[in-house]
Amino acid sequence: MGLVAALSQAGAVFAATIAITVQEPGGHPLAGTVITLHPLEGQSQPAPAVHAVMDQVSRAFEPDVLVIPVGSTVAFPNSDSVSHQIYSFSPTKRFQLPLYRGTAYPPVRFDQAGVVTLGCNIHDDMVAFLLVTDAPFYGRTDATGSWSAEVPRGRYRVSIWHPRLRDEAVDFERELTIGDTDRATLTLRLAKSLQPARIEGRPHSWDSY
Amino acid sequence: MGQLLKHPGKSSSAARCLIALCAAVATAAHAADWELDVDARLLTSDGGKSFLEAGLGTVRYGEDQSGLRLGRARAAISQPLGEVWTLRIDASAWGDKDKSPVGVTEAYLQYRPYPFSGYRLRVKAGAFYAPISLENRASGWESPYTLSSSAINTWLGEELRTIGLEAQLDWLGTRTGHAFDLGLTGAVYGWNEPAGVVLATDGFTLHDRQTPLFGRVGRGGYEPLEPFRQIDGRAGYYGGLEARYLDRVVFRALHYDNRADPTAYDAVSRVIAWRTQFDSAGLRFESGNGWTAVVQWLNGDTYIAPGGFQLEWPFNARFALLSKRVGRHMLSARYDKFVVERGKGNPEEDGAQTGHAWTAAYLFQLNPQWRFTLEWLRVVSNSYNRGEILGTTGAATETQLQLAVRCALGSSVQ
Numbered sequence: 001m002g003l004v005a006a007l008s009q010a011g012a013v014f015a016a017t018i019a020i021t022v023q024e025p026g027g028h029p030l031a032g033t034v035i036t037l038h039p040l041e042g043q044s045q046p047a048p049a050v051h052a053v054m055d056q057v058s059r060a061f062e063p064d065v066l067v068i069p070v071g072s073t074v075a076f077p078n079s080d081s082v083s084h085q086i087y088s089f090s091p092t093k094r095f096q097l098p099l100y101r102g103t104a105y106p107p108v109r110f111d112q113a114g115v116v117t118l119g120c121n122i123h124d125d126m127v128a129f130l131l132v133t134d135a136p137f138y139g140r141t142d143a144t145g146s147w148s149a150e151v152p153r154g155r156y157r158v159s160i161w162h163p164r165l166r167d168e169a170v171d172f173e174r175e176l177t178i179g180d181t182d183r184a185t186l187t188l189r190l191a192k193s194l195q196p197a198r199i200e201g202r203p204h205s206w207d208s209y
Numbered sequence: 210m211g212q213l214l215k216h217p218g219k220s221s222s223a224a225r226c227l228i229a230l231c232a233a234v235a236t237a238a239h240a241a242d243w244e245l246d247v248d249a250r251l252l253t254s255d256g257g258k259s260f261l262e263a264g265l266g267t268v269r270y271g272e273d274q275s276g277l278r279l280g281r282a283r284a285a286i287s288q289p290l291g292e293v294w295t296l297r298i299d300a301s302a303w304g305d306k307d308k309s310p311v312g313v314t315e316a317y318l319q320y321r322p323y324p325f326s327g328y329r330l331r332v333k334a335g336a337f338y339a340p341i342s343l344e345n346r347a348s349g350w351e352s353p354y355t356l357s358s359s360a361i362n363t364w365l366g367e368e369l370r371t372i373g374l375e376a377q378l379d380w381l382g383t384r385t386g387h388a389f390d391l392g393l394t395g396a397v398y399g400w401n402e403p404a405g406v407v408l409a410t411d412g413f414t415l416h417d418r419q420t421p422l423f424g425r426v427g428r429g430g431y432e433p434l435e436p437f438r439q440i441d442g443r444a445g446y447y448g449g450l451e452a453r454y455l456d457r458v459v460f461r462a463l464h465y466d467n468r469a470d471p472t473a474y475d476a477v478s479r480v481i482a483w484r485t486q487f488d489s490a491g492l493r494f495e496s497g498n499g500w501t502a503v504v505q506w507l508n509g510d511t512y513i514a515p516g517g518f519q520l521e522w523p524f525n526a527r528f529a530l531l532s533k534r535v536g537r538h539m540l541s542a543r544y545d546k547f548v549v550e551r552g553k554g555n556p557e558e559d560g561a562q563t564g565h566a567w568t569a570a571y572l573f574q575l576n577p578q579w580r581f582t583l584e585w586l587r588v589v590s591n592s593y594n595r596g597e598i599l600g601t602t603g604a605a606t607e608t609q610l611q612l613a614v615r616c617a618l619g620s621s622v623q
Contacts, residue, residue, distance in 0.1 A: 081620045098292045117384045208348040
């Protein structure tokens with residue numbers, strides 16, 4: 001299992017705030033982790049669709065991770081002076097944006113939940129991820145590895161995702177019941193170390209051959 | 210800028226042509242990416258006469274070339290043709306005595322369809338470098354770590370160019386939830402029969418001067434020759450594989466065989482076909498805190514058999530490079546070891562060479578446009594031909610110190 005333990009699961013009576021902290025195996029906070037909450041009781045609707053933007057700046061996607069509800073659209077402007085092509089062959093959404101600069105295409109709509117990996121067919125070092133979720137509640141951890149939200153009381157499946165996680169997403173799920181307290185907290189510590197982060201500051205011209 | 214200063218009219222007009230050509234192509238096509246670089250050197254050397262001047266020096270500049278020189282003036286254009294085709298042309302002036310002041314080092318058409326189900330095909334047709342070097346990774350096939358390439362990659366730049374067709378099939382594991390990418394490469398090519406003659410004459414050298422497609426490369430004691438010639442009608446091939454771990458580790462291995470007919474001889478150009486085969490392997494490791502380590506290995510032989518006798522030169526070279534990048538500063542060190550052996554059929558040590566080299570370089574990248582590099586290179590070698598052809602001692606220790614100032618402009622310089 002990817003998660004060692006729910007280190008603390010406090011409160012739980014009449015609470016409506018959920019606070020989740022994600023840590024690396026050594027206890028360091030893991031920023032940028034995507035957290036989704038799916039109710040395990042009753043019917044739930046995905047969060048309202050959004051119109052998001054993923055730019056391309058200095059031969060990198062900006063941001064390089066986006067989490068959006070199903071039905072959302074994402075615009076992919078290219079702010080670079082060089083041209084880019086975007087492709088995805090992820091089953092969640094297959095598409096291509098032929099070679100362009102500026103704002104050449106209308107936003108792309110994402111109707112299916114899952115992970116979409118994006119690349120540029122010209123610049124191999126460019127990679128980005130979209131997590132399309134059908135959860136009513138979602139977010140990303142901040143620099144302290146924390147995320148919180150106001151949610152109705154009930155039982156939830158808490159899932160986390162990060163582009164550097166080594167295992168399948170199913171390993172990173174926990175059930176959590178928010179009962180009668182004002183605040184439920186959950187601290188998740190990964191059992192395995194993450195994949196190395198992408199190397200920063202390396203000139204793009206170094207990938208010419 | 211020795212040659213530029215000696216022939217200011219000729220070279221400045223060439224530079225104007227380069228700039229005009231780039232500007233014209235870039236203007237005509239909106240999506241073209243272009244780059245212009247000028248690399249000037251202030252250097253001191255106690256090396257033997259340069260290989261470009263019929264000498265057997267192992268560094269680019271001989272003792273008589275100390276001073277201000279042109280390292281390289283380069284213009285490159287990458288022109289998309291439709292959606293999945295791209296034309297790339299890389300031209301350079303080296304400020305030395307080649308046939309023309311400007312030469313094309315690479316020119317090819319690339320077919321790069323969109324990936325399908327995690328696989329991607331790339332096809333190149335034209336003239337380009339085989340995927341061997343893990344050091345010459347920057348635009349213009351330059352090393353970002355040092356000014357002078359390793360012995361292995363210097364030789365590739367001198368005598369080898371794929372003039373033909375190459376296909377590469379990649380499995381894009383990192384785009385499908387894995388940590389690895391894998392690739393297979395195969396190529397057929399021609400116009401490479403003389404490849405090997407420089408190695409058998411000069412031995413290994415360490416510099417950054419690449420031979421243009423219609424350019425010439427010098428040989429100690431002989432007239433310069435054009436290495437990219439076809440005289441026997443036989444195509445060569447290579448096959449290689451590449452494995453990558455995320456953006457951190459690259460492994461490459463390749464088998465090369467130009468399949469030249471060693472008995473072929475072109476009476477008009479007086480060119481002999483050199484049958485050259487080698488295996489190469491290399492590993493590059495990069496850490497998240499600026500360290501890079503590169504090792505490469507090359508082992509093969511070249512032989513000729515004109516007129517019923519056979520002469521063979523086995524060769525072997527390897528190097529290890531370590532580099533540390535801190536912000537805009539980078540320090541690199543490299544150790545090279547190389548040998549060209551006396552092979553079967555050789556009555557004497559003709560062409561034999563052994564040597565090793567140390568390279569140290571400090572690089573300061575002021576901004577994307579301006580870069581300053583200080584490089585110290587010492588080559589210790591023993592060459593039979595130095596004594597036999599030039600009448601000097603076979604053993605030599607050559608030291609070259611260069612300060613390079615490089616200015617780059619272009620749509621991809623940012």
